[in-house]
Amino acid sequence: MPSWSTPAPPAEQRRRYTPPVDPLDRATLALERALGPSVVDTDPTRCEPFARDESEAEGVTPRCVVHARTSDDVSVILRHCEENRVPVFPRAAGTGRSGGATAVVPGVVLDLRALSQVKELDRENLLAVVEPGVVTGTFHALVEAEGLFYPPDPQSAETCTLGGNAAENAGGPRAFKYGVTREYVLGLEAVTMGGERLRAGRRTAKGVTGYDVTGLLVGSEGTLAVFTELTLRLVPQPPLVCTLQALFATVDDAGRAVTALVGRRLVPRCLELLDTLCCQLLREAEPSLLPPGDCCMLLLELDGEHPEALERDASRLADACLHAGARSVHLARDEAERARLWAVRKRMSRALRARAASKLSEDVVGPRTRVPELLSRARAISERHRVVMPAYGHAGDGNLHVNFLWDDPADKPRVERAIEALFRATLDLGGTLSGEHGIGVLKAPFLPWEQSPALIAMQQRLKSVFDPSGCLNPGKIFPRPGHLGC
């Protein structure tokens, strides 16, 4: 069994499997012949950046990068890769945070950015048909110009793609009210290893015909099939939005506010938290962004149809925050003010990156009510392992981005122990390892911490149904024997 092959192909296939002399050369040649050299790039310098994504996961320079132009190209590529049993790594913008697009072994990278057409926008039935390479932010602008709304809004919306979002089942701040990508993919066309096209799902609001293959493929991190078309559900765009910033002395106060406002049946579309260390680092980076003095921040956003209703909910939100001990609540009604408040949240990631040579961001999820406990455990871990660990994220969903900052590469082992301690704490509290980044390469070794051997084996058998030889995006999700992670 080739070391990159995961999951282990069934025994009879291993027996059938005879490694070709140089499968990669054979595949590359076949692809050049089939698609032309302009589509198949073998230049090592140009291929090198396709080794990794925006995570810390290590990759190797692929033998070639194939820039697919059409779903036929995708079919041809997956046929030749399967015939030659070479690993293929599908990717679009490569903005993933868990190494899902990383080329972990020499192979073929399948670049889907050129499949970037919005094929259809059906205003009356509230749906769109898109290719996987459409940039999410571009799509937001397009549908909003029509009075429609596509809620999933990952932090990287300006650069990431709808295909990548579907592969990782991306979320974002608005998930608290609107749910994640999975709730918006009605149907899709995907190509499986070997090049077979598969149409699954529907164009209608409801449908229960057969198994939910669409839902299975969404969030499968490019390990089951490659999306070539997505049918997305849209909703009417809420005309009114207002944003609140609440500052608290402690994260426990902020946590109490979150529980209290949910208890009051308030459902802001966003409910973001920045812990004390985040606010401190932000203030150091840009003093104008925050008032002096230690604080922890909740950023809340409401949307709706009715001005009075929005006003009342806004004051109920403010009230819930003040009762929970907020020092100040700032309500932004106009766009400029809203932008200023969001700037704080949006600069977070960059501000942290600027603080240290290395930064890793985990996206653990705890039960909403246990967010303060999860944060205090994170603080204890930070002290015990002497790692700087600012945390922020989607408090309404209990989804925290706990960051790990370090400068000296020699500190990496300590960081890894801290990450493991965070994962243990998350699972102790009844949480899950990933809310929106996926498992990819970085969390694969920890999958058994959350899931039973029976469930993992079941998922590997599901993978084999789509990809018997294990050539599609190998090394992702499932821990490899003897593999201890990045």
Place this chain on the structure above:
Amino acid sequence: MPSWSTPAPPAEQRRRYTPPVDPLDRATLALERALGPSVVDTDPTRCEPFARDESEAEGVTPRCVVHARTSDDVSVILRHCEENRVPVFPRAAGTGRSGGATAVVPGVVLDLRALSQVKELDRENLLAVVEPGVVTGTFHALVEAEGLFYPPDPQSAETCTLGGNAAENAGGPRAFKYGVTREYVLGLEAVTMGGERLRAGRRTAKGVTGYDVTGLLVGSEGTLAVFTELTLRLVPQPPLVCTLQALFATVDDAGRAVTALVGRRLVPRCLELLDTLCCQLLREAEPSLLPPGDCCMLLLELDGEHPEALERDASRLADACLHAGARSVHLARDEAERARLWAVRKRMSRALRARAASKLSEDVVGPRTRVPELLSRARAISERHRVVMPAYGHAGDGNLHVNFLWDDPADKPRVERAIEALFRATLDLGGTLSGEHGIGVLKAPFLPWEQSPALIAMQQRLKSVFDPSGCLNPGKIFPRPGHLGC
């Protein structure tokens, strides 16, 4: 390959498979030994009702009905059935409309009604942990008493169970605003053939750890595994509800109203339609229910937090209906009035049943904007095949319950031709064969009309991952070779 086995087990398994002398007797004996005779009922008279569900699908009296008390019982039952290679038919209330719980061949019926505990209700994290036999209506009352809300509301809510709802991915009128069962199942425990327990999913609002096995099992119609526990997402209960009844001269006017109000960004929680024939039959059954004269009805329901917002939306709904040509719009503010309006919709099914010796209800779905076209095609089919076909349903989702009424058994072939014509029309318009009833037995022969051979084969391979011998709820979803339906 035994005639009931579906999907076809892979060749190597067919070779391995040697039918035992009397597998059913052996399984029954083993179950009696393991669970005691009080749990395993072999009395033919008492077993007979377990042959079928509430659909027209034919069944055979099972050899025994096992009344599971715990998830351990379920594990024992599935182990013995697998060891003896006998078909097992899981069921709870048996209220299904597509034959999903029908015992299509002699076998063991697994009755889950006694697994009816609500194990946990977490008010702050908005979730509940339940057993599959909890009656949906009982659960509604329980969570609403706590100010919480569980939106899925199938017509049979007073008798159907949460486990059956999850197996069929049930919807109901409120799905237009709140979505279907799948959106509310966060995680589950299920038992696979052979008796292995599988825990999938999560307790948190978000989570993307591994494949969405939970989503794959929801809507799999009891063909992959048997649910023993469900973790359900709840939402805050909307305190205000108001209901409107709009009467139109023609169904086209009603259809225009639906498109218009969606265009105005109105999202009532229910948007039900009763066609002209339904209204006529209702009036004949209970003259007091409707004013004289031909009409077609929209029943709309709004919910929310803010009286003014609700008032305004209600008047905007009324306005949209009147602009589309509504003859009258009736707004019900108090409970008594609301109940009176809903009575019309709730008596529909019974009124139709009373009209003919036989009644079949299909639940096709078309794109929302094409509902009027789907209804006019249904009328043409009704005339061509001389079958009485009243239609009602969830117009907001494009999900119509087209009924077929006949008295003389000799008319059945004509009815079947009419049903086939309706399915063709639905697919022509870009729709799907089932919105909430599932494929079960009745629609299995038509699956290939909607889905490609590649997609069907893929789903059969997925079934084999969970149930290699094909003993779990055989004869459902997938067409059997040479099998032309009920």
